[in-house]
Amino acid sequence: MNKIDLNLLEKVAELRGTPLGAYNIRKNGQGVERHSTENVTIIPKTDKPGIDIIVKPNTKGENVHIPVIVTEAGVQDMVYNDFEIGENADVVIIAGCGIHNCGCDDSEHNGIHRFFLRKGARLKYVEKHYGEGDGEGKRILNPVTIVNMDEDSYCEMETIQIKGVDSTKREMDANLGKGAKIVVFEKLLTHGNQVAESNMKVILEGENSSAQVVSRTVGQDNSKQKFNPCVIGDSLCSAHVQCDSIIMGNSQISAIPEIAANHPDALLVHEAAIGKIAGDQILKMMTLGLTEEEAEQQILNCFLK
DSSP, X not given: OOHHHHHHHHHHHXXXXXXXXXXXEEEXXXXXXXXXXXXXXXXXXXXXXXXXXXXXXXXXXXXXXOOEEEXXXXXXXXXXXXXXXXXXXXXXXXXXXXXXXXXXXXXXXXXXXXXXXXXXXXXXXXXXXXXXOSSSSOEEEEEEEEEEEOTTOEEEEEEEEEEOOSEEEEEEEEXXXXXXXXXXXXXXXXXXXXXXXXXXXXXXXXXXXXXXEEEEEEEOTTOEEEXXXXXXXXXXXXXXXXXXXXXXXXXXXXXXXXXXXXXXXXXXXXXXXXXXXXXXXXXXXHTTTOOHHHHHHHHHHHHTO
């Protein structure tokens, strides 16, 4: 691993050296390091690029790291990862992708992640995207996430796009069984001429299933964002969808939350707000000794925290 590799791994997975527990590190379309534990097995697929991550039932407190880094221009990477989270397991999976592109050709990573949470399983999944490099080639990331949740399972997903990604299209589909709950936090910052689109569909099939979706985004310069969350209630269930965005410069932001109730006991709520930073907020911060630029940055940091 060179300096660029280590910097990307720290940005997207907070890795500083070899991680504890199970891990799989992918670089420029190839797996370069892999380690399994007694309770978490990582197996490379034989029919297509990707891995199977199998967590034994009743596994508790283990962290799994599966970062991807791209450091060459012209890389077109595609992976298919499947996650089997056994009954009553409770684990954290830290993913993410960092692209360093200093060339003229586009670098792209696309991933299809399928999650299968068995009865009573609990999962926290963190995915960070980051791009850097002064080349003309674009940094492109298009993740697809599919979540299948059995009875009384719990899934918390935190998706973060830090900076530097020229184009991204995120697709997510979740299907919840009886008593299952999913919580999704999306944090996104775009700048320059970047484009970001997020499409999400959550189907609450099981009785007493629930969903909470929170999106916080910042659009700067001439960037464009589009967020389309959809929650469908097919049973006695509840959901809350919240989209908040700060718009700056000449950016364009579209938030179109949708809820659909197919059962009389489905309780679904959505709300969306887009606006600029209030002037009095900046003035208040400046009275504490910050410059206008520092005050603005502090407000953005708190908003996306």
